[in-house]
Amino acid sequence: MTILKEKIQSDLKEALRSKDELRLSVLRMLFSAIHNREIEKRAKTGVVELNDEEMTAVLRSEVKKRKDAIAEFTKGGRLGLAEKESSELKILKAYLPQELNDGEIEKTVQEVIALLGGGTSEFGQIMGEVMKRLKGQASGEKVSTVVKKFLQK
Secondary structure: OOHHHHHHHHHHHHHHHHOOHHHHHHHHHHHHHHHHHHHHHHHHHOOOOOOHHHHHHHHHHHHHHHHHHHHHHHHOOOHHHHHHHHHHHHHHHOOOOOOOOHHHHHHHHHHHHHHHOOOHHHHHHHHHHHHHHHOOOOOHHHHHHHHHHHHOO
């Protein structure tokens, strides 16, 4: 079992003991999402456990869902629900690794553009290579913004 999964399990037990309903709910949902991804992986590859990169991908997916929900609820005037999603987002972000700063992302993007060329038609290739090099240390949204900035120059 990975360290991250053990931490989530431990925190889930602690939330259960302390009767922290919100934290308990979020961690159960997260654990369920991880379990579902493990089932998918087992069906495809026969490997049972997720590695740290795959766990981070599940976390980022759940964070993105919360961000999207916050935007939609705010747009629809459902501020109570947006606030709840925001609270869930804070809990989930605590499990994500520290993101790289913009300067480090820009440096990686520049290296990849120099390697692959800088045309806008190569956006997908550039994104793929940058994300592979950063290995979950930056969100796709943030990397996409930086890549687009450099391709427009």
